[in-house]
Amino acid sequence: MTAHLKKAELHCHIEGAASPALALDMARKYNVDVSDIIRDGAYVWTEFSDFLICYDKVAELFRTEEDYALLAETYLTELADAGTIYSEIIVSPDHGNTIGIGADAYIRGLAAGIEAAKAKTGIEGRMIITIIRHYGAERAEKTALYAAERAHPLVTGFNLAGEERMHKIADFTRAFDIARDSGLGITIHAGEMAGAFSVRDALDHVRPARISHGVRAIEDADLVARIADEGVVLETCPGSNVALKVFPDFPSHPLRALRDAGCRVTLNSDDPPFFHTSLAQEYEIASHVLGFSDNEINGMTRTAIEAAFVDEPTRARLLAKL
Numbered sequence: 211m212t213a214h215l216k217k218a219e220l221h222c223h224i225e226g227a228a229s230p231a232l233a234l235d236m237a238r239k240y241n242v243d244v245s246d247i248i249r250d251g252a253y254v255w256t257e258f259s260d261f262l263i264c265y266d267k268v269a270e271l272f273r274t275e276e277d278y279a280l281l282a283e284t285y286l287t288e289l290a291d292a293g294t295i296y297s298e299i300i301v302s303p304d305h306g307n308t309i310g311i312g313a314d315a316y317i318r319g320l321a322a323g324i325e326a327a328k329a330k331t332g333i334e335g336r337m338i339i340t341i342i343r344h345y346g347a348e349r350a351e352k353t354a355l356y357a358a359e360r361a362h363p364l365v366t367g368f369n370l371a372g373e374e375r376m377h378k379i380a381d382f383t384r385a386f387d388i389a390r391d392s393g394l395g396i397t398i399h400a401g402e403m404a405g406a407f408s409v410r411d412a413l414d415h416v417r418p419a420r421i422s423h424g425v426r427a428i429e430d431a432d433l434v435a436r437i438a439d440e441g442v443v444l445e446t447c448p449g450s451n452v453a454l455k456v457f458p459d460f461p462s463h464p465l466r467a468l469r470d471a472g473c474r475v476t477l478n479s480d481d482p483p484f485f486h487t488s489l490a491q492e493y494e495i496a497s498h499v500l501g502f503s504d505n506e507i508n509g510m511t512r513t514a515i516e517a518a519f520v521d522e523p524t525r526a527r528l529l530a531k532l
């Protein structure tokens with residue numbers, strides 16, 4: 211049982227945290243037919259690109275600042291109930307623009323949800339603005355400028371998500387330079403749907419403090435050694451990887467091998483209800499399926515707080531809670 215363990219997560223896409231029940235509430239509110247994406251109380255998708263389409267359709271069900279506040283408050287309260295003290299949610303101002311409320315209202319709504327959850331439960335939350343790889347470099351640079359202008363004090367990091375098999379990481383270096391120069395922490399999706407070369411490209415071109423996933427680095431022993439040497443933190447999401455068939459099953463997942471090779475690893479949920487998981491379940495998988503001891507799991511939680519994109523007094527306060 212890991213229910214008694216304190217938890218922290220660095221990697222959850224906020225629209226990907228919407229339960230099918232909450233998405234159905236939104237669909238009813240806006241009279242949207244969602245029978246193509248929700249069936250028998252579960253999201254319906256077949257493989258990664260189809261998952262991204264399903265994800266976008268769910269995101270478009272949240273249409274006001276209040277909807278986004280409810281989404282963030284609901285998710286973070288649920289995390290806090292499972293013993294979570296810290297969460298970074300990945301947010302996409304581009305979604306605010308798509309639904310027509312604009313990036314500012316989107317971020318304001320999410321921030322209100324984070325603050326409401328904190329007031330109720332004490333959970334600390336931050337936002338990581340993500341650019342979307344398949345939208346291309348031009349849109350990424352606009353979003354980076356928006357993030358750099360300090361969209362909100364709770365925005366503390368910058369990421370690249372989306373279809374990893376499109377474009378090159380080198381196309382996004384200007385966006386990452388803008389974000390880094392503004393003081394945002396840098397992480398980047400790599401080594402999930404593409405192989406070790408993608409992680410190497412991220413390290414060479416972007417120099418992130420963390421890699422979102424990074425698990426396919428396991429295909430290249432020299433790269434694993436480099437990740438360990440450089441202390442780059444891996445935001446691993448085993449349940450997501452198995453659901454998306456990055457690895458066929460949990461025994462094939464490289465979390466143990468990466469950790470044993472000296473990589474700094476953390477546990478994360480990615481898009482929990484899409485992958486039939488939760489942060490609490492990822493902790494359970496780490497314990498009962500991957501065989502990590504409570505001490506080893508606590509070490510991963512500590513790594514998450516050490517690598518969190520927060521100011522030092524907040525980090526010290528969070529570390530004191532472990």
Ligand SMILES: Nc1ncnc2[nH]cnc12
Nearest residue numbers: 223226371372399480481
């Ligand atoms: N697992 C994932 N990989 C890349 N982009 C995403 N957007 C939402 N979930 C994602």
Ligand SMILES: [Zn+2]
Nearest residue numbers: 223371422480
């Ligand atoms: Zn992700």
